[in-house]
Amino acid sequence: MIVRTETIDQRIDTYLNDFQPDKIVVVVSETSEKLCLPKLQIYKKVDNIIYHLPDGDEAKKLSYCEDFWESLLRENVTRKSLIIAVGGGAVLDFAGFCASVFMRGIPCIYVPTTLLSMVDGSEGGKTGINLYGTKNIIGTFTEPAAIMRNVDFLQTLNEGEILSGWAEVIKHALLNGGTLMQMVQKGCPETNDAEAWMGIIRENILFKKEIVSEDFKEKGLRKLLNLGHTLGHGIEAIHFEDSKINHGISIANGLYWESLLGFELGITDVSILETVEKLVYPIYPKIGWSELEVEPMCNLLMHDKKNHNGKIQLSLLNAIGNASFDVEVSEAQLMDFLSKHATALHDSED
Known part of the structure; x- marks a missing residue:
C-alpha cells in the first residue's frame, strides 16, 4: 500500500479496528523515532510500548533479539498483540524476524521509512539478522500483516x-x-515529487510481487x-x-x-x-x-x-x-x- 501522510493513520486505524490487538509494540530506530514516528497517531497513544534500536545494521544482532523478546515477556505480549515496525530495512528485518518466532508468530505491520525499505526490504516476506559478520544468515520467510508506505517520508532522507x-x-x-x-x-x-515516486515504487512492488508469488x-x-x-x-x-x-x-x-x-x-x-x-x-x-x-x-x-x-x-x-x-x-x-x-x-x- 502506497499512501501520503494524511491517509496513513486512517489505514493503520482500519487495521487496528479489524484486528483489535490487546497490546501494541512499536519498534523504531533512533532516526525513525525522531523524524517519522511523530507524524503517526500511534506515537500519541500513551499505552503503546516503544522499543528502541540503534540505526542501521547494528540493530540486526542476536543480542538485541534476546533483549526484545525479554521485553515482550515482561509486557505480557500475547498472540493477540501487534508489533508495528517503523523504520528502514534493518528495523523491518529485526521486527519481522522477532515477531515471526516469538510465540511461533505474532502479527507485524511494516511502516518503511526509507526508499530502500519501500522498494525492496518491506516486500517479499524475508526477515533476517546477522551473525559473526555474515548478513541475514538467521531469518525466516514470513509476510507482514500489512505494509504502509508513506512517500512523504522520503523527504526526511538525505541524498x-x-x-x-x-x-x-x-x-x-x-x-x-x-x-x-x-x-x-x-x-x-526529487524527494518532494510524490507523484513520480508513487509510480516508481508501485512498479517496483508489482515486479517483486510477481517474482515472489x-x-x-x-x-x-x-x-x-x-x-x-x-x-x-x-x-x-x-x-x-x-x-x-x-x-x-x-x-x-x-x-x-x-x-x-x-x-x-x-x-x-x-x-x-x-x-x-x-x-x-x-x-x-x-x-x-x-x-x-x-x-x-x-x-x-x-x-x-x-x-x-x-x-x-x-x-x-x-x-x-x-x-x-x-x-x-x-x-x-x-x-x-x-x-x-x-x-x-x-x-x-x-
Missing part, C-alpha cells in the same frame, strides 16, 4: 539514503525492463533478485568501517562487477555491461578492492548462504529484462576475477 534505495530500483529495472527501465533512465526524482522461498526464480548482491555484499563487508560506503553504494557497484564477471564468462553482452555502467557510475562512486582484500573477500563469498557444492551461485544478466540464476562460479574463477581487478580502489583511497 545518500535516496541513492542507497535507488540501487535496488536500478536492479529491478535491469531485471524487468519495460516501464520501470524507462522510469530509471529519466533519473532519480511464483517462488516465495527462493528455490528458483526469486534468486534473480540476488542480482548484484553477492559481490555487493562482499564489497560492503570489506569496507564496513568506511561510513561513506553504505548498502546502496555497495549493491550499485555489485551490479557493475557482476555484469563485468558475466561478460568475462561469456554470458553478459558488452552492450548490457555498458548500460549498467551508464546507470551506475554517473551517480555512485566506483568501489572495488585492493590486492590485500582479494583473499578475505574470496573467503567471505565462499561462505555465502546461496552457495552450492563449494561454488558461488550468481544471477547474471543475459539482456535487459532477462537474466539467469544459479550460474556457478568456482573458487578458482572467483580468485582469478578478484585478482585481475584488484587495482580498483574506492574514492577515499584515491
Whole structure:
C-alpha cells in the first residue's frame, strides 16, 4: 500500500479496528523515532510500548533479539498483540524476524521509512539478522500483516539514503525492463515529487510481487533478485568501517562487477555491461578492492548462504529484462576475477 501522510493513520486505524490487538509494540530506530514516528497517531497513544534500536545494521544482532523478546515477556505480549515496525530495512528485518518466532508468530505491520525499505526490504516476506559478520544468515520467510508506505517520508532522507534505495530500483529495472527501465533512465526524482515516486515504487512492488508469488522461498526464480548482491555484499563487508560506503553504494557497484564477471564468462553482452555502467557510475562512486582484500573477500563469498557444492551461485544478466540464476562460479574463477581487478580502489583511497 502506497499512501501520503494524511491517509496513513486512517489505514493503520482500519487495521487496528479489524484486528483489535490487546497490546501494541512499536519498534523504531533512533532516526525513525525522531523524524517519522511523530507524524503517526500511534506515537500519541500513551499505552503503546516503544522499543528502541540503534540505526542501521547494528540493530540486526542476536543480542538485541534476546533483549526484545525479554521485553515482550515482561509486557505480557500475547498472540493477540501487534508489533508495528517503523523504520528502514534493518528495523523491518529485526521486527519481522522477532515477531515471526516469538510465540511461533505474532502479527507485524511494516511502516518503511526509507526508499530502500519501500522498494525492496518491506516486500517479499524475508526477515533476517546477522551473525559473526555474515548478513541475514538467521531469518525466516514470513509476510507482514500489512505494509504502509508513506512517500512523504522520503523527504526526511538525505541524498545518500535516496541513492542507497535507488540501487535496488536500478536492479529491478535491469531485471524487468519495460516501464520501470524507462522510469530509471529519466533519473532519480526529487524527494518532494510524490507523484513520480508513487509510480516508481508501485512498479517496483508489482515486479517483486510477481517474482515472489511464483517462488516465495527462493528455490528458483526469486534468486534473480540476488542480482548484484553477492559481490555487493562482499564489497560492503570489506569496507564496513568506511561510513561513506553504505548498502546502496555497495549493491550499485555489485551490479557493475557482476555484469563485468558475466561478460568475462561469456554470458553478459558488452552492450548490457555498458548500460549498467551508464546507470551506475554517473551517480555512485566506483568501489572495488585492493590486492590485500582479494583473499578475505574470496573467503567471505565462499561462505555465502546461496552457495552450492563449494561454488558461488550468481544471477547474471543475459539482456535487459532477462537474466539467469544459479550460474556457478568456482573458487578458482572467483580468485582469478578478484585478482585481475584488484587495482580498483574506492574514492577515499584515491
